[in-house]
Amino acid sequence: MSNNYLKLKYEKRPNNVSFTHPKGGNLKHFLYLFLYLNIYILISQVAYAQNLTLEITAEKELPKDLLDSLGTNFSHSDFKSLSQELDSLLPQLQKKGYIESRQLQLDKLNDSLYRSTLFLGNRWNQIKIIYDPDLIEKDLLEFIAKEEGQGYFVIALSNIEEALSYLNKQLSQKGNPFARVALSEIQKQDDRTLMAKLNIAKGPERTLDKIVIKGYEKFPKSFLKYYAGTKTGRTFNRDKITEQNELLNNLGFVSTLKPPEALFRKDSTTVYFYLEKRNNNLFDGILGFATNPETNKIEFNGYLNLELNNNLNFGEQLLINYKADGREQQNFRVKTVLPYLFKSPFGVSAELTIFKRDSTFSTTDQQARLQYQAGPNLSLSAGYRTYESSNLLDEVIAGSPVQDYNSRYALLGLSFRKPQIQGFFPNKTLIELNGEIGNRENENGKQDQFRISTKVSHIFNLNLRNSIYLNNESSVLSSEDYLTNELFRFGGINSIRGFSENSIDASLFSVLNTEYRYLFSSTTYIHSIVDVAYFENNVLDLKEELFSFGMGLGLNTEAGLFRFNIANGISQDQEFKFANTKIHISLSSRF
Numbered sequence: 369m370s371n372n373y374l375k376l377k378y379e380k381r382p383n384n385v386s387f388t389h390p391k392g393g394n395l396k397h398f399l400y401l402f403l404y405l406n407i408y409i410l411i412s413q414v415a416y417a418q419n420l421t422l423e424i425t426a427e428k429e430l431p432k433d434l435l436d437s438l439g440t441n442f443s444h445s446d447f448k449s450l451s452q453e454l455d456s457l458l459p460q461l462q463k464k465g466y467i468e469s470r471q472l473q474l475d476k477l478n479d480s481l482y483r484s485t486l487f488l489g490n491r492w493n494q495i496k497i498i499y500d501p502d503l504i505e506k507d508l509l510e511f512i513a514k515e516e517g518q519g520y521f522v523i524a525l526s527n528i529e530e531a532l533s534y535l536n537k538q539l540s541q542k543g544n545p546f547a548r549v550a551l552s553e554i555q556k557q558d559d560r561t562l563m564a565k566l567n568i569a570k571g572p573e574r575t576l577d578k579i580v581i582k583g584y585e586k587f588p589k590s591f592l593k594y595y596a597g598t599k600t601g602r603t604f605n606r607d608k609i610t611e612q613n614e615l616l617n618n619l620g621f622v623s624t625l626k627p628p629e630a631l632f633r634k635d636s637t638t639v640y641f642y643l644e645k646r647n648n649n650l651f652d653g654i655l656g657f658a659t660n661p662e663t664n665k666i667e668f669n670g671y672l673n674l675e676l677n678n679n680l681n682f683g684e685q686l687l688i689n690y691k692a693d694g695r696e697q698q699n700f701r702v703k704t705v706l707p708y709l710f711k712s713p714f715g716v717s718a719e720l721t722i723f724k725r726d727s728t729f730s731t732t733d734q735q736a737r738l739q740y741q742a743g744p745n746l747s748l749s750a751g752y753r754t755y756e757s758s759n760l761l762d763e764v765i766a767g768s769p770v771q772d773y774n775s776r777y778a779l780l781g782l783s784f785r786k787p788q789i790q791g792f793f794p795n796k797t798l799i800e801l802n803g804e805i806g807n808r809e810n811e812n813g814k815q816d817q818f819r820i821s822t823k824v825s826h827i828f829n830l831n832l833r834n835s836i837y838l839n840n841e842s843s844v845l846s847s848e849d850y851l852t853n854e855l856f857r858f859g860g861i862n863s864i865r866g867f868s869e870n871s872i873d874a875s876l877f878s879v880l881n882t883e884y885r886y887l888f889s890s891t892t893y894i895h896s897i898v899d900v901a902y903f904e905n906n907v908l909d910l911k912e913e914l915f916s917f918g919m920g921l922g923l924n925t926e927a928g929l930f931r932f933n934i935a936n937g938i939s940q941d942q943e944f945k946f947a948n949t950k951i952h953i954s955l956s957s958r959f
Contacts, residue, residue, distance in 0.1 A: 419443050419444065419445060419480065420443070420444045420445070420446065420447060420449075420450050420480055420481075420482060421442060421443060421444075421480055421481050421482070422440075422441075422442045422443075422444065422450055422453065422454075422482055422484065423442070423477075423481060423482065423483040423484070424440070424442075424457075424483075424484050424486060425483060425484070425485050425486070426485070426486040426487065426488045427486075427487055427488065428488060430488075434464065437464075438457065438460050438461070438464075440453070440457065441453055447482075450482060454471060454474070454484055458470065458471065461486075461488070463525075463526060463528075463529075464491070464525075464526060465491040465492045465493055465525045465526070466488045466489060466490075466491050467489075467492060467562070468487070468488075468489030468490065469486060469487060469488050469489060470486070470487050471484060471485070471486055471487075472485045472486065472487055473485050490559055492525055492556075492559075492560060492561065492562050493524065493525060493560050493561070494514070494522050494523065494524055494525055494560065494561050494562070495522070495523060495525050495528060495551075495554075495561065495562040495563070495564055496520055496521075496522050496557060496561055496562070496563045496564075497520060497521055497522070497523065497551065497563075497564055497565070497566050498519060498520050498563070498564070498565050498566065499519065499520065499521070499565075499566040499568075500519075500566075500568070501519060503568045503570070504535065504539075504566075504568060508534075508535065508538050509521045511534065512527070512530075512531040512534055512535070522561070525562065528551075532549050532550075532551070535549050536548065536549050537607070539568070539570060540605070540606060540607075541603075541605045541606075541607060541608065542573075542603060542605075543573040543574050543575065543603035543604050543605070544570045544571055544572075544573055544574070545571075545574055545604060545606055545630070545632070546569075546570075546571035546572070547568070547569065547570050547571055548568075548569045548571075549566065549567065549568050549569075550566075550567050551564040551565065551566060551567070552564065552565050552567050553565045573603070574603070574604040574632065574637045575600075575601060575602065575603055575604055575637065576598070576599070576600050576601065576602050576603075576604050576609075576637055576639060577600060577601075577636040577637050577638065578600065578636065578637075578638040578639070579592065579598060579600060579638075579639055579641065580638060580639070580640045580641070581641050581643055582640055582641065582642045582643070583625055583642050583643050583644050584622060584643040584644055584645045586645075586681040587622060587643055587645070587681070588678075588681060588682055588683045588708065589711075590683070590707070590708035590711050590712075590713075591616070591619060591683055591707075591708070592612075592616070592641070593711075594708060594713045594741040594744075595615065595616075595619070595741065595744055596612040596613075596615045596616055596744055597612055597615075597743065597744040598612045598639075604630070604637050604639075606630065609628050609630075609639060610627055610628065612744070613627060613628050613641060614789060615744060615787060616641075616643065617789065618787035618794050618795075619683075620646065620648040620677060621645065621646055621647075621648040621677050621678035621683070622643050622644065622645060622646060622678075623643070623644050623646050624641070624642065624643060624644075625642040625643065625644050626642050628640060628641050628642070629642075645678075645681075647958060647959055648675075648677040648678060648958060649674075649675060649676050649677060649679070649958060649959050650673070650674070650675040650677070650956060650957070650958050651672075651673070651674055651675075651928075651956070651957045651958075651959065652671075652672070652673035652674075652675075652954060652955070652956040652957070664947075671689065671690060671691035671692070671699075671869070672689070672690050673687075673688075673689045673690075673956075674687070674688045674689075675687050675688075682706070682707075683707050683708065684704070684705065684706055684707070685703075685704065685705040686702075686703075686704050687701070687702065687703040687704070688701070688702050689701040689702070691869060691870075696724075696725075696726040696727075697724070697725050697726065697869070697870060697871075698722075698723070698724045699721070699722070699723045699724075699870065700721070700722045700723075701719070701720070701721045701722075702719070702720050703717065703718070703719040703720075704717065704718055704719075705717040705739075707739070707741075708741070713740055713741040713742075714738060714739065714740055714741075715738075715739045715740075715741070716736070716737065716738055716739065717736070717737045717739060717749075718735070718736045718737075719733075719734070719735050719736075720732070720733070720734050721733040721734075723857070723870075724760075725853075727760050727761070728759075728760055728761060728770055728853075729757055729758060729759055729760055729761075729770050729852070729853040730757065730758055730760060731755060731756070731757040731758075731853055731854075732755070732756045732757070733753070733754075733755050734753070734754050734756075735751055735752065735753035735754070735779070736751050736752055737749045737750065737751035737779070737781065738750055738751060745784055745785055745786055746782075746783070746784050747782075747783045748780075748781070748782055748783075749779075749780070749781035749782075749783070750778075750779065750780050750781070751778075751779050751781075752776075752777070752778060752779070753776075753777045753778075753779050753804060753806075754774070754775065754776055754777070755773070755774070755775040755777075755808075755854065756773075756774050756775075757771075757772065757773050757774075757851075757853045757854065758772055759771055759772050759853070769850075769851055769852040769907045770851065770852050770853050771810050771811060771851055771853070772810060772811070773808050773809065773810035773851060773853075773854065774808070774809050774810075775806060775807065775808040775809070775817070775854070776806045776807060776809075777804035777805060777806030777817075777819070778804070778805055778806060779802060779803065779804045779805075780802070780803050781800070781801065781802045781803075782799070782800070782801045782802075783798075783799070783800050783801075784797070784798070784799040784800075785797070785798055785799075786798075788827070788829075792887070792893060792922060792924070792929075793827055793835075793837070793885075795825070795827075796826065796827050796829075797825070797826050797827075798823065798824070798825045798826075799822075799823070799824050800821075800822065800823040800824075801820075801821075801822050802819075802820070802821045802822075803818070803819070803820050803821075804818060804819040804820075805817075805818040806818070808847065808854065810851070812849075815847060815848055815849070816847075817845065817846060817847045818845075818846050819843065819844070819845050819846075820843065820844050821841075821842070821843040822840075822841070822842050822843075823839070823840070823841045823842075824839070824840050825837070825838065825839035825840070826838055832887070833886060833887045833888075834884075834885070834886055834887075835884075835885045835887075836882070836883070836884055836885070837881070837882065837883040837884075837885060837895070838880070838881070838882055839880070839881040839882075840878065840879065840880050840881075841858075841863065841878070841879050841881075842877065842878040842879070843856045843858075843874075843876070843877055844875070844876045845875045845876070847875075850875050850906045850907045851907070852873060852907050855873040855874055855875055855905065855907065856873070856874050856875070856877060857870040857871075857872065857873055857874075858870065858872050858874065858877055858879060858901075858903075859871045859872045861933060861952045861954070863879055864879045864881070864899045864901045864914055864916050864937065865881075865897055865899055865916050865918060865933060865935040865937070865950065865952070866897075866899070866916035866917070866918060866935035866936050866937025866938075866948065866949070866950050867914070867916070867937040867950065868950070872903060872914075873905055873907070874903035874904060874905055875904055875905060875906040875907070876903060876904040876906075877901060877902065877903035877904070878901065878902050878903075879899065879900075879901040880899065880900045880901070881897075881899050882896075882897075882898045882899070882900075883895040883896055883897065883898075883920075884896045890924070891923065891924040891925075892921075892922070892923055892924070893921075893922045894919065894920065894921050894922075895919065895920045895921075895922070896918075896919055896920075897916060897917060897918035897919055897920055897933065897935045898916070898917055899914075899915070899916035899917075899935070899937075900913070900914070900915055900916075901913070901914040901915075901916075902914075912939055912940060913939065913940040914937060914938070914939055914940075915937065915938050915939075915940075916935050916936065916937040916938075917935065917936055918933060918934045918935030918936060918949075919933075919934060919935075920932060920933040920934070921933075927955065927957055928955050928956050928957030928958060929954075929955070929956040929957075930953075930954070930955050931952075931953070931954045931955075931956075932951075932952070932953055933951070933952040933953075934949065934950070934951050934952075935949070935950055935952075936948050936949045936950070937950065
C-alpha cells in the first residue's frame with residue numbers, strides 16, 4: 369500500500385540542519401503556499417462579509433408605527449441572521465391581530481438586498497371568548513375583560529397571552545396547581561372580532577397537608593405558622609408560599625437557602641422549606657461628642673446595646689441597653705420576649721427601665737405584656753405598667769416640679785410591620801400604637817391620667833438606589849397637673865438628631881424624621897438629615913419648635929454596620945451656631 373503523506377527527512381550535516389521533501393522539493397515552498405491560501409481565504413471572507421439589507425413589502429401599505437412597534441431590524445451581518453428575523457416577524461404580526469399573515473416569497477435582488485413579500489390579510493382587534501360560568505368566577509374577569517356578558521367576555525387580541533396567564537394563575541392560587549386554560553374553536557365573527565371557546569382543565573384541588581424543614585431542623589415552627597402564615601389544611605397556593613418563605617428572611621436568625629418545593633402525591637401535598645440558622649446577636653455602641661455652649665468644653669456621650677436572639681432555638685430575645693452622657697444622665701433598660709408559648713399565637717414580654725438624671729431624680733419603669741400574633745404583619749398586646757420615681761434633691765422644696773410619685777397603668781398596644789428584602793432597611797412600613805390609662809399618686813393625692821404614644825414610618829423606594837424615608841414619633845400625657853420627672857424625654861440619634869440624648873422634657877411632642885437615601889452598593893449608603901419637632905412642656909408652660917439638618921453615612925463592614933451622623937439642631941428663635949453640631953458614631957456588630 370502506497371503512502372501519500374508528506375514525509376520529512378532529517379539529515380545531519382556539519383554546519384546546518386535541513387528538512388527536505390522526499391522528492392527533493394524544499395519545505396519552504398510548501399509553507400509559502402499554505403500562507404497564500406490563508407490570506408486568500410481571509411480576503412474572501414472580508415469581501416463577502418458585507419451587511420445584508422432586508423426590505424419588507426405586503427399586499428397593502430405597512431403602517432410605519434407597526435414596524436416600529438415590532439422592533440424590526442433591517443440590517444444583518446449574514447443570511448442566517450436575516451432568516452431568523454423573518455421567522456420572528458410572523459408570530460409578532462399574529463399577536464397584533466394579523467392572524468392570517470404569512471410570507472409569500474423571499475427574493476434576492478442583489479448581493480446585499482433581500483425582499484420579503486408578506487400577506488397581511490385582515491387585522492382583528494379583539495376576541496370574544498365563550499366560557500362556562502360554573503368553572504370560573506365572574507369576578508376574575510373584571511381585571512382583563514373590556515366587555516362582559518352572560519357566558520362570554522371580550523378582550524383585546526394583543527392581551528390574550530397575559531389574560532390566559534392571569535386566569536391560570538388565579539386558578540392555581542385557588543388550590544389547582546395543575547390547572548390549564550386554552551382556547552379552541554377559534555373562528556371569525558366579523559371583520560373586527562374573533563370568537564373562541566375557553567377550555568379549563570382544573571385537575572384535583574390541593575391543600576397543604578405537611579410541612580418539612582430542611583437544613584435547620586430545630587427552627588421554631590411557630591414562626592412559620594403564625595409569623596409567616598403557613599398552615600396545614602389551607603388551600604395550596606404556590607405564589608403565597610413563596611412570599612411566606614421570603615418573610616422568614618426578615619426574622620434575622622434564619623435565612624432561606626432556596627425557594628420552597630412541593631411534592632404532590634396522589635392524596636397529599638408536602639412543602640419543603642430549605643432554611644439555615646444565622647447568628648443574630650447584636651452588639652451596638654455609639655460615641656458622640658460636642659461642645660458645651662456654656663463651658664465651651666467637649667462633652668462625650670454614648671450608649672451600649674446588647675441583643676441576644678434565638679440562642680435557645682425558641683425565637684426568644686434578651687435586650688440589655690445602657691446610655692450615659694457627660695451630664696450624669698444615665699438610662700438602663702433590660703427586656704425579654706418569649707414568643708409563641710406552648711406553640712400558640714400568644715407570647716409574653718417583660719421590661720425594666722431605670723432613668724437617673726444627675727442628683728435630681730430617678731424613675732423606675734416596669735411593664736409586662738401578653739402578646740397575640742393576629743397575622744403575619746400584625747400583633748396585639750395588653751398588659752400592666754408601673755412607674756416609681758424618687759426626688760434625689762437634698763432638700764424638699766414645696767411646689768417643686770420634682771416629687772416622689774407612683775403610677776399604675778393598664779395598657780393596650782398594636783404593631784404592624786411590612787418587611788422588604790433589603791439588607792440595610794428591612795422594614796418598609798412600621799406602625800406602632802400604645803395607649804395607657806391609669807392614675808398617679810403622690811403627696812397631693814391620686815390623679816387620673818392617660819398616655820398615648822405612636823410611631824409611624826415608611827420607605828418610598830424611587831428605584832433600586834434612591835429612596836425617601838419618613839418617620840413620625842408622637843406622645844402625649846394628659847393630666848390635671850404635671851411633674852418634671854414624669855414627662856416624656858426625647859432627643860438624640862434615635863429621636864431628633866442634633867440634640868443631646870433625652871435632653872428635652874415634654875408633656876406632648878411630635879418628631880418628624882426625613883431622609884433622602886442613596887445606595888452606592890450593597891455595603892455603602894449616604895443620606896440627608898432633615899428633622900422637625902414640636903413639643904409642649906406644661907410644667908414650664910413652654911411651646912417650641914425644633915429643627916435639625918445634617919447628613920449621614922452607613923458602611924456594612926466585616927466588623928458590623930458602621931454609621932456616622934453629623935447634625936445641627938436649632939430652635940425656632942435660635943440662630944445657627946456651629947457649636948450646636950452633634951457628631952454621632954455607631955458600630956453594630958452581629959455575632
